[in-house]
Amino acid sequence: MGMLNNEQKKAAKFTEGISVVIAGAGSGKTKTLVKRIENTLRDGSVKPEEILILTFSRKAAEEIRERSGREIADAHKITAGTFHSLCYRILSENPELLLENFGIGKFSVMSEEDEEKFLSDMVASRIDNFMGLSNKTVFYLLKNLHRLDDSRKKTLTDIGITRELDSVRSDFELYKKERSLMTFSDLIFCANSILSKDIAFREKMRQRFRYIFVDEFQDTSDDNFLLLKNLMPDDRPNLFAVGDDWQSIYGFRDANIDYMIRPHKYFRSVSKYFLTVNYRSRREIIRISERAIKRNKNRSRKKIKSASGKGGEIVFKQYDSWKDEIEIIKQILSQSISGTNCILYRNNYYGDRIKKEIGDCWVSFSTIHGSKGLEYDNVILCGVEDGVFPCAFNSLEEERRLLYVALSRAKEKLFILYKKTESVEPLFIREIT
Numbered sequence: 233m234g235m236l237n238n239e240q241k242k243a244a245k246f247t248e249g250i251s252v253v254i255a256g257a258g259s260g261k262t263k264t265l266v267k268r269i270e271n272t273l274r275d276g277s278v279k280p281e282e283i284l285i286l287t288f289s290r291k292a293a294e295e296i297r298e299r300s301g302r303e304i305a306d307a308h309k310i311t312a313g314t315f316h317s318l319c320y321r322i323l324s325e326n327p328e329l330l331l332e333n334f335g336i337g338k339f340s341v342m343s344e345e346d347e348e349k350f351l352s353d354m355v356a357s358r359i360d361n362f363m364g365l366s367n368k369t370v371f372y373l374l375k376n377l378h379r380l381d382d383s384r385k386k387t388l389t390d391i392g393i394t395r396e397l398d399s400v401r402s403d404f405e406l407y408k409k410e411r412s413l414m415t416f417s418d419l420i421f422c423a424n425s426i427l428s429k430d431i432a433f434r435e436k437m438r439q440r441f442r443y444i445f446v447d448e449f450q451d452t453s454d455d456n457f458l459l460l461k462n463l464m465p466d467d468r469p470n471l472f473a474v475g476d477d478w479q480s481i482y483g484f485r486d487a488n489i490d491y492m493i494r495p496h497k498y499f500r501s502v503s504k505y506f507l508t509v510n511y512r513s514r515r516e517i518i519r520i521s522e523r524a525i526k527r528n529k530n531r532s533r534k535k536i537k538s539a540s541g542k543g544g545e546i547v548f549k550q551y552d553s554w555k556d557e558i559e560i561i562k563q564i565l566s567q568s569i570s571g572t573n574c575i576l577y578r579n580n581y582y583g584d585r586i587k588k589e590i591g592d593c594w595v596s597f598s599t600i601h602g603s604k605g606l607e608y609d610n611v612i613l614c615g616v617e618d619g620v621f622p623c624a625f626n627s628l629e630e631e632r633r634l635l636y637v638a639l640s641r642a643k644e645k646l647f648i649l650y651k652k653t654e655s656v657e658p659l660f661i662r663e664i665t
Contacts, residue, residue, distance in 0.1 A: 236260075236267060243474075243505035244268040246275040252449065252495045253474040253505045256536040257521070257640035258512025258607065261474045265447060266299045268472055272443055273304055280309035284441035284463070286456075287314055288448050288482075292605075296447065311441065315456050316416045319423035322437070329426050329433060336422075339412045347415050350407070354400055361396045372625075373397060376484065420455045427462035438465045449475035453486040457498070469499070477532050478525045479637050481601060483630045493532050510536050512607050513643055514544025520646070521639040523664045528629045545645045548661070550652055557614060557649055558589045564612055564647055565595060571609025576600050576638050578621040586614065600638045611642035616650035618658045635660055 236244060240260055243253045244267035255261035269285070272278050287293040293312040301307035311318070320341060323330050330336050342350075348371075355362075355370045362370050374397055377385065388394045408414065414422070427434045441463055446452070452460075464471060473492075480489040495502045510518055515538040525531060549564075551557040561575065574596040577583045583597055596608065615621055622631035639646060650661045657665075 234263070236264070237509055239505070239507050239509065240264045240267070243507065244271055246271040247503060248276075248468065248470060249501060249503065250469060250495070250499045251472045251503045251505065252492065253472075253507060254492065254532045254534060255474055255476045255507040256510055256534060257476060257479065257636075258510040259507035259536075260509075260511060261476070261507060262296065262299065262447070264507060265445060265472070265474050266296060266303070269296075269300050269310070269445060270303050272472075276443070278443055280304065280306040281311070282440070282442040283310045283445065284318070284443070285310060285312035285445045285447070286318060286460075287312070287446075288451050290314060290317070292447055293317075296445075315459060316419050319419040319459070322423045322426075323419065326426075326433070329430065330422065333426055333429070334422055336412065336414075339414050341419065342408070342413045342415050344416065351400070351404060354403065358396065358400065362393060363391060365393070370397075374400060379483075379486075417455070420459060424455065424458050424462060427459070434462060437463055443470045444472070446471065446473040447475070449473035450477045450480035450489050450492045451475070451482045451485070451487040452491050454488055455486070457488070457491055471499075478633060479604060479640075481604065481630060481634050481637055483627060489530065493530065506534050508534050508536050509539050510640075511539045513640060514538060514540055515542045516544035516546055517639065517642050517644075517646055520546055520664055521636050524632055524635045524639055524660070527663055528632050530629055540643075543644070544642070547645070547647045548665070549647060549649045551649055552651070554585070557651075558586070560649055561586065561590060561612060561614065565590075565593070569610050569645060571644065572596070573610045573612070574598055574603065574606075574608040574641065575612045575614060576603055576641065577614045578623060578634070582615050582620065600634050603641050604637055607641055607643055609643050610645040610647070611638070612647040612649065613638050614649045616648060616658055616660050618653065622659060632660075632663075635664075639664075 240263065243251070244264050246268070253261065253264065269283065272283065273280060285293060285296055287296065290313065293314060297307055297310060297312040300310065327337065351374060352367065352371050355374065356367050359367055359370070373388070373393065377397060427437065444460065444463060446460070460471065475492050477489045477492045480487055480492070491498060495504070518536050518538050522536060549560045551560055565573070575586060576598055577586065578600060580599060583599060587597055622628055650658050
């Protein structure tokens with residue numbers, strides 16, 4: 233592992249208590265996290281089996297453990313995984329508690345794909361009850377009803393839609409019960425219920441995991457946070473959480489960035505650290521990314537510096553039609569630009585159309601969500617037009633964070649393709665130029 237800069241060193245130093253690290257894009261947060269784990273084992277006289285690392289993807293958990301393993305002899309004894317996999321482990325290692333609290337014996341976990349397929353089939357079979365709403369809209373409401381404002385909720389209740397959604401939900405619960413199935417959200421719900429109720433068991437888990445590390449803390453949902461609180465003793469909690477609230481793009485999974493931005497609201501005392509040196513992008517790319525996020529009111533304040541200095545190139549290309557946009561992409565790709573390239577877009581539908589036209593040439597294709605954590609020398613951001621990006625169904629603040637993620641993937645060159653309507657430039661182009 234390379235040398236740490238001063239900010240990283242400060243954050244990686246072992247301390248007791250709650251530490252929250254607010255990192256910028258490309259600022260070496262995983263490196264800092266791994267170093268902090270190493271320092272905790274060396275300076276905190278903590279055993280590897282007392283450490284718990286929680287992430288939001290299996291890949292991230294494995295990467296952190298693998299990187300720790302290069303420096304730490306007993307890294308394989310560290311528990312590392314997703315919030316869901318920890319809950320699965322808690323429930324399957326303690327079947328008597330699951331039986332006692334929920335009447336569930338052996339269970340299988342339903343994949344997200346199976347859950348979505350079952351629910352959308354169920355909605356399709358009753359679509360006549362949903363007052364002419366499309367299958368897609370009903371499915372959206374099924375997942376996101378709790379995110380709507382009160383007046384919309386009231387309208388849906390008044391016209392009987394809420395009742396129909398409840399009926400789909402209760403039939404789904406019955407289906408799972410009959411087959412001993414659990415969804416990912418059931419895992420967290422059951423683990424939290426048991427930990428909240430059973431004081432002795434909660435104490436046992438708190439003794440077992442004395443030090444908790446969380447990656448991508450900005451993606452923590454209320455359920456995730458409750459799990460953390462359940463696992464941490466009230467008197468001497470130890471938590472080290474890293475993330476970047478500017479890159480919080482999972483509102484549809486109930487991520488709540490408030491925990492990252494205002495940790496003092498949730499913990500008695502917090503040490504806050506900032507990682508502000510970007511080792512990925514040229515200064516020009518950092519500046520335009522910052523312009524994108526500066527419009528958001530709900531965010532941390534930090535000034536990002538570029539380790540590689542000036543020399544980035546930003547090119548805006550206006551297209552008039554779909555055909556025109558494809559021609560522009562082909563033209564960019566035909567220039568012999570060196571290094572890695574990626575074509576980014578807001579949704580899969582848009583991306584599939586581009587792939588059809590351009591074919592699987594040597595270029596990477598990705599949704600903006602899928603590109604998070606990755607970096608490319610050259611990035612082509614497509615489809616910046618009102619209604620497409622920003623998407624009309626999402627909060628504008630979250631769409632800006634998506635824009636920030638898209639722009640900050642680029643190291644050297646950034647091509648931004650946009651469409652004017654009636655001589656007005658799209659919102660996002662007006663905001664970043």
